[in-house]
Amino acid sequence: MGRTSRKRRSTLATRMTIASAALLLGGGGLVAVNVYASAHEDSAEGQGAGSGTQTQQTQQVATIDCPDVGTQLSDVPDGARDEVDGELATLDSQVTQAYQRLAASRDAAARDPRFVQNSILDPLKKNRSAILDRIRLEMERRGGQAPDGMNDMAECTAQPPKDQPPQEQPGGDGSQPSPSSSSGDGGQQPGNGGQQPGNGGQAGNGPVAADFADITKVQPNVQKPRNGRGASTGTFTTRCGVNDNKKFNTDNIIVAPGVANGAHHLHDYVGNQDNDAFSSNDDLANADTSCRNQKDRSTYYWPVLRVQDGSQDFDADKDGGGKEGNVGKILQAEKAQIKFVGNPRGKVVAMPRFLRIITGDAKAFTNGTANANAHWSCTGFEDRQLTDKYPLCPDGSKVVRSFAFQSCWDGQNIDSANHRTHVAFADGNGNCPANFKAIPQLTMRLVYDVQAPTIENGQVKNPFAVDGFPEQLHKPITDHDDFINVFDDAEMKRVANCLNRGDRCS
Structure with a gap:
């Protein structure tokens, strides 16, 4: 479209x-x-x-x-x-x-x-x-x-x-290569899956072996608050596809409106089909949508996942792509499940139209973890989540990225100057901060069929990594997700009512 x-x-x-x-x-x-x-x-x-x-x-x-x-x-x-x-x-x-x-x-x-x-x-x-x-x-x-x-x-x-892991010279003597021993072609060498020995990543800016962990060795760590007597226990599922339309851009309409390549990395889009840096609210409201529910013209977008196997994709020589260290084959999610859930302590109110929410932090590697909200796992092991590691999944298991958005709203603003303070997370018991209202919580689950990379002598071969700012070194903790609510007002009220009644709706 x-x-x-x-x-x-x-x-x-x-x-x-x-x-x-x-x-x-x-x-x-x-x-x-x-x-x-x-x-x-x-x-x-x-x-x-x-x-x-x-x-x-x-x-x-x-x-x-x-x-x-x-x-x-x-x-x-x-x-x-x-x-x-x-x-x-x-x-x-x-x-x-x-x-x-x-x-x-x-x-x-x-x-x-x-x-x-x-x-x-x-x-x-x-x-x-x-x-x-x-x-x-x-x-x-x-x-x-x-x-x-x-x-x-x-x-x-x-x-x-x-x-720093041990590095091995081509001669195999275990000595450290000099800093000038790499090639000048962006770190890509033939015959080794596009890896630059000792430097990590096809473009020389990550990931490295230390960024991966065997999910089978992670202890279960997922905890959910118990529902209280007045909990809103329903769910509302919207089906918007997996970006079969191949809608990509490196803009970010929320953080950098009016600026081309404001994200410096490539986004997958589902839902709204008129989402770029120059889209107005009117543009969003009148756009086509990939969602089956035509009353949901919301935009859902996230940085693409790539496998660094030595190959290049369509943006190898473009801003936000290869020019900024985002290289390798773009992976399309096998599933992109979008579900709204309720609040364990009470009823929710409808989201305002054009509410903007960012969950996670694209700069979490250098910013620290205050706004980080990355969750990586594998099918069959989703009771254990990783935040600062990519998962190594066993045979037959697939990589899972999951997101749980902020579920409390200040009751007034659809955005804030730092794109954070108009929404908030509930506490561990599900309570919103003072003067905030519980809203339907957007959750997303992306599933990828990607072969687990191999790690030998401290080097990772054919890694996968999330797109990001090049200085963030493709760290898994930088994963993030973006949402603008463009539900029809009446339909969003139906979402809230469904959750409050405890129904399962779609």
Whole structure:
């Protein structure tokens, strides 16, 4: 199904392209770097700026860690939000370009311990400072006030690798290869499944062997709250397919409206068929949908999963794809199950139309786990979930990605400045925060038929990985999912009533 309208690129997006081009930090494809950091750690990994040391500025730098400005902007005047969102997207582009320069400059970093600081981090700080100044001025012009300490968020740090596995030279003597021993073709070498020895991932930016875990060795860890007397125990299932229409883009209408390639990675879409960075609410309301229920024009989208088997897909030379380290064959989910469930403590109210919810954090590797909500498992083992590891499934078992969205709403807003604070998770007993209302909880389950990668001598061959920002190193903890409610109002009330009555509806 095609789009119902064609929209011009906004002047904001054009200005943003010019602004991001001002930080020209390297060209060409990504080159392999040493990336052995493990996600979900409580050390300096994933912390904010200001913790860097001189010893980190070497060829052993794994990635760049920048404060996530957007999460701190919880109170942006309505009239400033479009401009601010655009500037935040420019910050993302700057970090991506800086990481690309880092990946392409390992030899220079090996020769000069100050190279990363002088040639990458200092120019990045200067460019970020200019954007932060523009954000502050735009907020003040509209009667708002920037948060204290925003100037400090210009500084980024270089993060070192952790848990480096042994590397084996082609000669098999077990010695460490020099930092300059990789090929210049984005980490792809013939005859080894597209893997770059010792660096992880087909594009040299992950994943690594430490990012995988045998699901059969994980203890059951799923706990659900008990239903109270007034619980809303029903379910409502909507069937929207698995993206057979091959609707992809690297936009993010929620976080970066009006900005092409605002996500820097490719999304699968089901449901609404007119979802790109320039879609208005009216566009969404009038679009076609892949859902059987034509009263559900909601948009459901998530980063694609790829297998890095040495092959390339249609976006190998495109922004958000191979140009930004997202490489390999795109996997289509075998199942994409979408279900709304109730609240264990009481009744739910209907979601407002055009409510936007993001669950998980695409930057959780560097941001830390505050907003992380990744769940990885295997069919037959779904009583055990992994957050910071991809599952190695046994024969006959398939990879499962699952999501449980925020189920409490502030009762007023369909979005918030940081796209977080208008919704919240219920606590462990199912209670919403004060002044929040329980709404139908969106749950999703994606099933993939993908062969388990093999791990030999600390190296992973033919891994699968979720698309993401290149500096996030394809870590499993960065998995996330996005939703905009475009149910017909009457139909959404039917969803809520179904849950409240305890029925099973579709």
